[in-house]
Amino acid sequence: MIDFATQRRIMVDTQVRPSDVTSFDIIEAMLEVPRELFVPDNLRQAAYAGETLEIAKGRYLLEPRTFAKMLEALDIGPDELVLDLAVGLGYSSAVIARLAEAVVAVEADPELAAEAQRILSQTGADNVAVITAEPASGAPRHGPYDAVIIEGGVEEIPAALVDQLKEGGRICAIFMDGEYGECRVGHKRAGVLAWRPVFHAAAPVLAGFERQPEFAL
Template sequence: MTDFATRRRMMVDTQVRPSDVTKFPIIEAMLTVPRELFVPDAQRDVAYADAMIDLGDGRAMLEPRTLAKMLDAAAIDGDEMVLDVGSGLGYSAAVAARMGELVVAVEEVPDLAEEAQTLLMDQGADNAVLHHGALAEGAAEHGPYDVILIQGGVEQVPDALAAQLKEGGRIVAVFMDGALGTVRVGRKSASGLSWRQVFNATAPVLPGFARERAFSL
């Protein structure tokens, strides 16, 4: 029988801590949430690998290191509301739920959304709500949010999503430029979003987050 608890500790000790992620709430959450339950059954043996996990339909679950560093950059406080966009089977939402007051997880693939809802309930993530809908539209009815996490690549952030962020709030996403990507944190002020680069990472671009291509003959 696979000892997932040991693998979980190894993930934190060999992937998360060496990436300069040392905040207790992140470490505690990633040591506690059973990542192996939030991946497709066929992928459980690689749940704790330092690699993205294929969710099908061009979607992927971010590496533990990338998620941990995004959470570190987001700096979620215990009284904050979080929008988790593209939550897949719900792992990132379950982790964030141990850090913030409320997490709204947005997933547009029906099978992923349905299973994520069940998994979050089974794991006692009572402060995580699953919203089934288009990723690029977020979940305005539950907002505005203190933090928006985007669990995949973006070429641009839709205005509809940025509008759901409170003034002073943070949005964290993997910006892709071809095969290269950087995680950026945007902070919202009265004049709009100001972005800073945090670290390099890659992820498949999520549906609705690609830049419109100019048509030419």
């Protein structure tokens, strides 16, 4: 039988801590959340691997290093409301729930969303609400949000998500340009996002976050 608790500690010690993730709260949350419960049964043995896993069509469990560094860049506080997009089975939301006051998790697939809510409730993440909607549309009824995180690659950020972010809020995403990727954090100031690069990373581009074609007149 696989000792998942040991694998979880090894993941943190070999993938998270060496990647300049120093937040005790993030490290503790990743040590506590049973990552193996948030993947299909056939992927459980790979749950703690240092790679991004496709857990359903177009849905990804980001590699531990990337996800942890995104959380460190967002610097989520205990009184904040976080919007988590394209959550799949909800692992990211389970971790964020231990950092934030509440999480709104968005998943387009109704079956995935229902299963995510079940697993989150089973693991004690009672401050997460899973909403069935397109991730690129967000969840405007429950905002505005202090922070937004996207569980996959993007080429563009839809304007609808910027509108759902509080003034002074942050959004973290992995911007892809072909095979090259860069994680950036945007701070909303006077209604506009000011971006700064954080680290190199890559993830498949999510539906709804593709670069829109420009039409010349």
